[in-house]
Amino acid sequence: MSxxxxxxxxxxxxxxxxTMFRKKQFRAVHDVSFTLEPGEVLAIVGESGSGKSTIARMxxxxxxxxSGDIVYNGQALADSKQLRKNLPTFVQMxxxxxxxxxxxxxxxxxxxxxxxxxxxxxxxxLRQRVxxxxxxxxxxxxxxxxxxxxxxxxxxxxQRVVIAKVLGLTPKVIVADEPTSMLDVSIGVDIMNLxxxxxxxxxxxxxxxxxxxxxxxxxxxxIMVMYAGQMMECGPAEALIQNPQHPYTKLLLYSSxxxxxxxxxxxxxxxxxxxxxxxxxxxxxxxxxxxxETCRTTPVAAVHIxxxxxxxxxxxx
Amino acid sequence: MAEDLLQVHNLSIEYASPRGxxxxxxxxxxxxxxxEIFGLAGESGCGKSTTAFGISRLLRHPAKLTRGSVxxxxxxxxxxxxxxxxxxxxxxxxxxLQSAMNNLNPVxxxxxxxxxxxVAHEPDRKEAQQRAVHLMKLVDxxxxxxxxxxxxxxxxxxQRVVIAMAMALKPSLVIMDEPTTALDVVVxxxxxxxxxxxxxxxxxSILFITHDLPLMLEMCxxxxxxxxxxxxxxxxxxxxxxxxxxxYTQGLLNSFPALSGPKKRLAGIPGNPPDLIRPPAGCRFFxxxxxxxxxxxxxxxxxxxxxxxxxxxxxYSEEGLSREQASAARE
Numbered sequence: 065m066s067x068x069x070x071x072x073x074x075x076x077x078x079x080x081x082x083t084m085f086r087k088k089q090f091r092a093v094h095d096v097s098f099t100l101e102p103g104e105v106l107a108i109v110g111e112s113g114s115g116k117s118t119i120a121r122m123x124x125x126x127x128x129x130x131s132g133d134i135v136y137n138g139q140a141l142a143d144s145k146q147l148r149k150n151l152p153t154f155v156q157m158x159x160x161x162x163x164x165x166x167x168x169x170x171x172x173x174x175x176x177x178x179x180x181x182x183x184x185x186x187x188x189x190l191r192q193r194v195x196x197x198x199x200x201x202x203x204x205x206x207x208x209x210x211x212x213x214x215x216x217x218x219x220x221x222x223q224r225v226v227i228a229k230v231l232g233l234t235p236k237v238i239v240a241d242e243p244t245s246m247l248d249v250s251i252g253v254d255i256m257n258l259x260x261x262x263x264x265x266x267x268x269x270x271x272x273x274x275x276x277x278x279x280x281x282x283x284x285x286x287i288m289v290m291y292a293g294q295m296m297e298c299g300p301a302e303a304l305i306q307n308p309q310h311p312y313t314k315l316l317l318y319s320s321x322x323x324x325x326x327x328x329x330x331x332x333x334x335x336x337x338x339x340x341x342x343x344x345x346x347x348x349x350x351x352x353x354x355x356x357e358t359c360r361t362t363p364v365a366a367v368h369i370x371x372x373x374x375x376x377x378x379x380x381x
Numbered sequence: 382m383a384e385d386l387l388q389v390h391n392l393s394i395e396y397a398s399p400r401g402x403x404x405x406x407x408x409x410x411x412x413x414x415x416x417e418i419f420g421l422a423g424e425s426g427c428g429k430s431t432t433a434f435g436i437s438r439l440l441r442h443p444a445k446l447t448r449g450s451v452x453x454x455x456x457x458x459x460x461x462x463x464x465x466x467x468x469x470x471x472x473x474x475x476x477x478l479q480s481a482m483n484n485l486n487p488v489x490x491x492x493x494x495x496x497x498x499x500v501a502h503e504p505d506r507k508e509a510q511q512r513a514v515h516l517m518k519l520v521d522x523x524x525x526x527x528x529x530x531x532x533x534x535x536x537x538x539x540q541r542v543v544i545a546m547a548m549a550l551k552p553s554l555v556i557m558d559e560p561t562t563a564l565d566v567v568v569x570x571x572x573x574x575x576x577x578x579x580x581x582x583x584x585x586s587i588l589f590i591t592h593d594l595p596l597m598l599e600m601c602x603x604x605x606x607x608x609x610x611x612x613x614x615x616x617x618x619x620x621x622x623x624x625x626x627x628x629y630t631q632g633l634l635n636s637f638p639a640l641s642g643p644k645k646r647l648a649g650i651p652g653n654p655p656d657l658i659r660p661p662a663g664c665r666f667f668x669x670x671x672x673x674x675x676x677x678x679x680x681x682x683x684x685x686x687x688x689x690x691x692x693x694x695x696x697y698s699e700e701g702l703s704r705e706q707a708s709a710a711r712e
Contacts, residue, residue, distance in 0.1 A: 111565040218653055248424040249592060249636040253649030256638075275565065282638035282647070305640055317640065319570035323598035323622055325641040333571065335521065 067138040068099040069269050070123075070155075070237055076131035077118050077293075092118045094293040095132070100237065100269045105260075107272045107280035107301070109316070110290035116273045118293075120239045123271065124157045136237075153183055156235040160242040162222035166214040172198075173210040176229045185233055197228040202258060220251035227258065231266075238263075241273045256283055277320050281305045286372070289313045292347040295366060299373030309375045311352045346378065354379060385412040385452075386586045387436070387554055392449035394428070394435045401658040405431045405444065407610040410684070413554070418580065418587045420601035422594050422633070426654055427607040429590045433556050436588070437476050438466055453554065472502050475547035477540075479559040484543045485531040491517075491542055492527035499549050516545040520575060537568035541575065548579060556588045561596075573600055595637050598622055606630045609655050609665040616690030627694050628670045664695065672696060 077093040093115040100106055108116045121127040123134060125141060125148055134141040136154055141147060147154070159165050166175055176194045180186040186193050191210070198206035201224040214222060223243065230238060240259065244252030260283060263270055272283050280287050281301050288298040289312060297310035308314045318331040332353040341347050342360070349359040358378050366376040394406040406428040413419040421429045434440045436451050438458070451458040453474060458466070478484050486494055492513055499509040514524050520541040531539055540560060547555050557576070561569035577600060580587060591597055597604055598618055606614040606627060614627040625631045632650035652669040661667055664677045677695050684693040 111567065220653070249594075250424065250632060250650035251653075253636045253638075253647045254651075257646070257649070276638075277566075278638035278640055281640060281644065302644070315567060319566040320640060321570075321593065321596040321599045322640040323595055323618075324639055333567070335571065 069102050069137060070100040071135040072096060072098050072119075072123070072132070073135065074132040075119065075122060075129055075134065077115070077122060077127065078130045092293050093122070096290075096293075096295050097132075098288060098295075098298065100271065102236065102269050103263065103267045104286070105263060105270045105272060105284045107274060107284035107287045108290060109274060109277060109280050109287055111275065113292075114290040115293040116290050117241055119290075120157065120241045120271065120273050123237075123239055124155055125151050126157075150183075152179065152235075153185055153233045154235055155237040155239060156230040156233055158223075158226055158230055158238060158240040158243045161246050162219060162226050163214075163246070165226050166222055168214050170213075171210070172212050172214070172217070172225055175214070175225060176232055179229060180232045183233055193232070194228075197232055200231060200262070201225075201228045202254075203228070218251075219247050220254060223247060223255050224258070227255075227262070231262065235268070237269045237271065239271045239273070242275070243272075244279065245274070245276070252279075259283070277305065277316060278322075289316065292341045294347055295374070295376060296348065297373075297375045297377075298366075299370070303370070303373060309369060309373075309380070310377050311354055311379075312348050315351070346376075348377075384415050386415045386417075386454060387413040387588070388450075388452040389432075389436065390450045390452070392432065392435055392451065393447045394431050394440065395445055395447050397443045397445075398658070403657045404610050404660065405657060406435060407660075408449070409607070409610075409612045410449075411605050411612060411615060413586050413588060415553075416580075416584045416586055417603065418589055418601045420589045420591070420597040420604040421607060422591060422597050422604060423607035424592055424633075424654065426609075426657070428610040429607050430558050432607070433476070433558050433588060433590055437470075437474060437556055438463075439476070468502070471498055471547075471552065472550040473552050474554045474556065475550075475552045476556040476558065477543050477547050477560045479562050485539060487531050490528055490530055491534075495527070495542075495546055495549065498546055502550055512549065516549055517542075519548060519579065520545045535568075536564055537572060540564065540572055544572070544576065544579070548583070551583060552585060554586050554588065556590070558590045559592070560589075562591065562593070569596075576600075594633055595639075606633070609660060610657055611665055611693065612684055612691075613666065613693045614691065615684070616692075620689050626689065626692055626697060627666075628672050628696070629666045632669075664693075 075093060075096045079090045079092055081088045096119060098106065108119060110116045118127065122129045136147060139147045173194050176197055177190045180190065194210060195206040198209050203209045203221060203224050244255050247255065256279065262268060274280050284301045286299065287301045287304045289296045289310065291312050296312045297304060304313065308317055314331055334351045334353060336351050339350050342349055345361050346359045346364045349355045356378065364376050364378055366374045367380050369375050369380055390410050392406055392409045396403040396405055409432055421432060423429050435446050440446060446459065495513040495516060496509045499512055500506055513527060517524050517527060522538060522541055561572050589597065589601055598621060601618055603615065603617050604621055605612050606629065608629045614630050625634050635647055636649045638647060650669055655661055655665055655668065663679045664682055667673050667677045674695055682693045682695050684691050687697065
């Protein structure tokens with residue numbers, strides 16, 4: 065593979081806050097690397113504050129990265145003004161809250177058509193194109209929806225409009241940030257199925273950001289588990305779920321409800337009691353039942369334990 | 382089942398809206414045994430929270446309890462005066478709500494809030510102070526957190542404080558409305574374990590409300606499934622795990638991606654819940670049901686007891702279609 069569709073290399077993000085006398089720095093994302101191929105779904109999983117949404121925002125250039133590279137088709141985002149200008153036709157984002165993503169003053173037709181006008185992405189009959197897109201996302205009969213306003217639609221229908229709007233720009237990569245967490249479960253499944261079908265039909269690459277390991281397993285080919293801004297484990301979805309390696313992945317799986325699972329491997333849960341994430345050594349040490357002296361002092365590098373399966377843990381050093 | 386602690390009979394709650402009357406809860410009946418954990422599951426708008434608010438008299442205008450009776454330990458709650466009901470709160474029945482931030486007063490220290498709740502019923506301030514320290518220990522929080530303000534605590538810690546408060550006067554019923562929904566899974570798991578541990582220790586009953594059916598199946602003894610204001614199925618946890626019977630329960634179970642077992646495409650449930658101002662004449666689930674028969678369109682099924690639990694579905698009416706037959710029909 066010479067040039068992956070998307071190559072993220074040692075991506076980092078620092079946020080600084082300044083009070084009158086002090087400057088504080090917070091590392092939201094630290095040394096994250098991955099690649100993405102057409103037709104592939106990568107799920108980024110982690111608790112709130114693990115940096116997963118920050119990665120999404122950097123990928124779509126909503127936030128500048130402080131270190132590392134984001135390379136689309138061999139072109140680095142930071143180096144190419146042309147790429148930054150055309151980025152909306154390359155990568156598109158689906159946000160969590162479809163209720164907030166649509167401007168209540170405009171019709172569905174306008175909302176879906178406008179980005180194509182702005183990006184000069186369509187020179188045929190715009191209305192025809194919007195109808196096609198509505199059909200594609202299952203809002204049929206499309207004629208009934210095109211002149212409606214967002215308030216006339218249900219949550220699931222709104223999320224479908226968001227997806228139609230995204231597809232209008234024919235992106236190669238879709239970044240979906242918790243696309244179903246605001247929806248009822250039965251509606252959420254429909255949205256997940258729609259995204260999977262579209263991915264297959266259009267050979268889209270997708271990054272799914274979620275806190276739900278079940279949806280990650282359902283949607284993704286590969287799963288990346290994040291903790292405190294770092295990748296802890298990344299590997300093929302099924303292998304990672306059935307045979308987790310990193311203690312944090314084990315903790316997440318152990319904590320996720322699944323009444324059908326035969327038995328759970330016992331896991332000693334250590335309550336961090338509000339302690340902050342340690343600044344030296346492994347960032348998971350204060351919650352890890354397997355912690356050793358090395359974990360407290362030495363930073364951990366990611367190691368490959370199998371083909372395409374990486375773990376950042378001293379146990380695998 | 383042992384003696385019933387809570388008996389809800391034909392509870393109906395309505396909202397007046399400009400378009401007409403919304404029947405948010407429509408003749409719902411169920412009971413909770415002493416020391417039992419009863420779950421109420423369903424999607425948004427199905428009336429599960431409204432039911433809880435109706436029981437605990439927390440309904441706000443324009444919601445109105447129009448019919449039905451609620452018996453707690455043999456006492457009719459709907460007939461009580463507001464003062465009498467207030468004496469009952471915390472001491473016999475307490476409630477834990479979803480967003481712990483909104484349950485705690487942001488300008489009061491945790492200590493004052495805990496003590497306030499206790500003193501309202503047992504006016505010995507000194508004893509209440511000691512009780513507060515003890516309560517914090519109960520939910521694994523360090524006692525020095527008593528002097529924190531709510532914003533100084535994490536979401537999980539705040540929810541633990543609310544649970545401690547609910548335990549303060551050893552109530553016999555604790556209503557929990559989505560107590561862990563806004564929390565991360567690891568924190569959620571810690572809190573659920575704590576709840577189960579406390580329940581074992583003190584033996585109170587829980588009415589647990591969530592949309593998260595897998596979570597409910599892990600912790601509840603019996604589960605009621607609500608759809609569009611109606612209770613459609615009440616079954617023991619094991620029965621539902623073995624195979625849900627009501628088509629809606631089946632659809633709901635088929636909407637959660639599992640972590641174990643073979644990976645299969647989930648069907649979800651096509652369509653949207655009905656308009657509760659003008660609900661369908663027959664079964665409310667009929668427009669979305671894949672197994673509907675002719676009479677589902679016109680005749681509303683009643684909740685009936687059979688060998689496996691209670692169910693409101695024509696597929697299981699007098700002819701006595703067993704689960705095996707039903708699952709065969711499903712294939």
